[in-house]
Amino acid sequence: MTLLEGIDGPADLRALSEQDLPHLAADIRRFLISEVAKTGGHLGPNLGVVELTIALHRVFDSPRDTIVFDTGHQSYVHKLLTGRHDFSRLKAKGGLSGYPSRAESEHDVVENSHASTATSWAAGIARANTLSGRSHRRVVAVIGDGALTGGMAWEALNNIAADPGQPLVIVVNDNGRSYSPTIGGLADHLAALRTNPRYEAALEWGRRALRRAPGGETLFRALHAAKEGVKDVLAPQVLFADLGLKYLGPVDGHDLPALQETLRLAHGYGGPVVVHAITAKGRGYGPAEADEAEQFHVVGPIDPVTGRSLKASVLDWTSVFAEEVTALGARRRDLVTISAAMRGPVGLDRFAEAFPTRFFDVGIAEQHAVTMAAGMAMGGLHPVIALYATFLNRAYDQVLLDLALHRLPVTIVLDRAGITGSDGPSHNGMWDLSMLGTVPGLRVAAPRDAATLRVLLGEAIEVDDAPTVLRYPKGTVGADIPALDRVDGLDVLHRPTPTDGEDHATDVLLISVGAMAAACLAAAELLHGHGISTTVIDPRWVLPVPASITALAVRHRHVVTVEDNSRAGGVGQAVSGLLREAGLDMPLLNLAIPRCFPEHASRNELLAEMGLTGPGIARATTGWISHHNTTSAIGYPTTNPMSGRR
């Protein structure tokens, strides 16, 4: 039995001797490499926090003390140390979540995945503890250098500093990287420290001082004296100290004795204290350490020996965007691109390499990205901001008031729109259409395939008097779906066969949003088999919904909308409003994501559960039509001038 297999919770960890700990760390690394290689997941970040997480659970007493991992992608070691050893279905339906999950363990208090919130959570929990007479409990926020670029983290630190009597530990897990190296003034500050030749010496001094010092008080004084002495070297303390926060460190985040000593000091300190730990992402795994670009921040299934991806390479939406935006960059010198710490994942690597002065990584700062883009557009540029759809949630106010109110030509490209699946409830990009539908003047396009992505991106950057948004999902882009016709700006993808009776009203107008087109076409075939004639259209520019839909709708008996956005406030509801405003009282079915937080599972599994597949759409449509026919007093809409076939 390995030491790791003997750990069912933090008490077992605390029962181990100091000599056991390096062996446990090695067990954990072996486990992470072999298990995450099978499923995929956040391998690099977790390899980097093995010792840090061991030390945290040795010094703090979870769940009595609360440990909040910012973003939560680095919580695998925490899962192992709190008794969760079955990683065989990590991020898969029914398996362990890739993030903290309250359903899994009492040691997971916060469910996250969006960055820069841990300091706020910790401030709130600590204050609640104090006001409820539980101030003996400790609250720890573990936040990465990347997450520390997010404004919300600093809003919290500013506020925490205003409460010097509030015990609260903030561990800065500084590995110098977000996905790629962390960018910005703070990052430069930290990087200067790490690359300073005197830093190693300072770390060594810290190690010796910690080991020599007999008690916490002495140690604390020793650390203070040291910090004063090497102020020019250990500069980050100034940053935190000037805010009014006690600073401990830097400490080598892979040195277990030094980490535990420092955390014990922090535990005993009666106010807010920052512990600055220097770690290495991907630590102990050659292929991750050698991955210059992202140090295996997140991987799919890999060969554990070589680290090579086991997934066949396929054309995905991101690559199509990457190619097209770079081509457009060559034609338009006013085109600039912006990423919030995710240049690789959103497909801006190629653009950044081709046009380094026209690419901006702003850190995990979606709000700033949008308002900065507004400023750039004001100055005559056309910014393209590429984000995961879920992270746009952060910047609604900026889109509304900084972009739209000023009618500024900025294009926001939303990757991972719709169901993303395996990253759980908070990663689905299922609210963008609901939010964006409320923004005056803003237009949203949803490409259905690679060809329309290219065309719509081109159209979006031609709009010079309003913001535009493009949204597409995660994963493989299917074959191109050519339109049969374009009618009043609407692409017609399918028409009923002549035997269905072309000169009569068609049964169903199926309005497909973006990547739902393939499923809608499959549904049309199935409906045809049930004797239901269908027209499938793709409006391409889906919000505001084109008014021309009305003219087409009246030639049908039923309207069905299909989108991978929340049903609440999506395109379906907008179509419904459009038809009502036009005085059309026709039966309308909105197929979309229910208003819920979908549990982690694959995208395809979730789409199938939600009925957003060809068979699901056909089933819902036939069921609804027959129900409507038996329950409706008026039968088919009387407003339909073409009605009368049945």
Ligand SMILES: Cc1ncc(C[n+]2csc(CCOP(=O)(O)OP(=O)(O)O)c2C)c(N)n1
């Ligand atoms: C609001 C938000 N924007 C973007 C992301 C995507 N993201 C996930 S992890 C990560 C980098 C985090 O870096 P850091 O906090 O230093 O953690 P590390 O992976 O280095 O341990 C980013 C940008 C996110 N989770 N939340």
Ligand SMILES: CC(=O)[C@@H](O)[C@H](O)COP(=O)(O)O
């Ligand atoms: C934690 C986070 O926000 C990202 O790392 C995300 O999990 C990556 O998702 P993809 O795998 O879809 O790029």
Ligand SMILES: [Mg+2]
């Ligand atoms: Mg980092």
